[in-house]
Amino acid sequence: MPADRILVVDDEEPIREIVVSMLRSARYECQQAASGVEALALLNSGEEFELMLSDLMMPEMDGSTLLERIKERYPDLPVVMVTAVHDISVALQAIRDGAYDYLLKPFEREQLLATVRRALENRRLKMENRAYQTNLEALVANRTDQLRKAMSNLERSYDTTLEVLGDALDMKDAETEGHSKRVTAFTIAIARAMGLPADQIRVIARGAFLHDLGKMAIPDAILRKPGKLNQEEIAIMREHCYRGYQLLKRVTFLGEACEIVYSHQEHYDGSGYPRGLKGSEIPLGARIFSIADTLDAITSDRPYRAAQTFTAARREIYRCTSSQFDPEVVDHYRQMPDSIFEDLKKEIDSQSHRFTFSAVAKS
Ligand SMILES: [Fe+2]
Ligand SMILES: [Fe+2]
Known part of the structure; x- marks a missing residue:
């Protein structure tokens, strides 16, 4: 020394x-x-x-x-x-x-x-x-950084798990190919236009993505039936909301997302199912989702009719404002040009672009 x-x-x-x-x-x-x-x-x-x-x-x-x-x-x-x-x-x-x-x-x-x-x-x-003390501060900073990385890895694996679930559903229900991904992208776009905070959008996006997961529990004979469903089949089909909710409510990180799954077929005036919820009884995420869902349904090919334009979908959404859709959410949708949704659809439908849930949720 x-x-x-x-x-x-x-x-x-x-x-x-x-x-x-x-x-x-x-x-x-x-x-x-x-x-x-x-x-x-x-x-x-x-x-x-x-x-x-x-x-x-x-x-x-x-x-x-x-x-x-x-x-x-x-x-x-x-x-x-x-x-x-x-x-x-x-x-x-x-x-x-x-x-x-x-x-x-x-x-x-x-x-x-x-x-x-x-x-x-x-x-x-x-x-x-x-x-x-200086070492201690450096140590704490270092550990915090490690923890943050671990958390973001964890979140990424969660999202990958969601994507796998969504893909599994697509395999079973070929008719809806790309449906979950498109409605998720549309839902996020509307939620952003409404200025919702990022954390809330993430929860809503997960709910939108998994909304039809309960269809895994529906027999193929009903799910893939080419013709019209009879009363009994309709009742079974409608169980998919609750089945999905039941499956997902055990997953803590999904938060309120499972509530959106449960409520995604509700109508603003109470005429939807399964619980007939009305107005603000329906989670906001589900009220946004239902516009996104209708947009996608009308602009996608169905066995019994060809895809229609986003302008046609817009007319239908305006027509059903206050009955099916929340007028406040529709007001935000009114401000959004069709090109936003057209571009999202093109991007997701083109095979060149591989959809990842986290990319859509974060971009
Ligand atoms: Fe559904
Ligand atoms: Fe759906």
């Missing part, structure tokens, strides 16, 4: 010499300054010290003024004031002003060395404590 460096400041050379020789005998490295100005010049030139011993009574700049300058510019340099008995009150004041300790002249070698050791030890502890 390198020797500690001590700056000895005193206007009387014999005293400096004595102090320095005492310190050198204890293997400290010393430099001398004959005045406060000289001491500051040494420090300002870049010389570094672990401790300063300074006389109090000096011409030009006294010890108190020197102390004040040191505290301003070199707060990590401890200062021990050296003084004669008659100005002990000044020495005490110096301690209040930030000196570490004082020594009364004349002093013994052991007294000097004990004070110096204490001052240096105190400085070492302070520095160690600060380094520890």
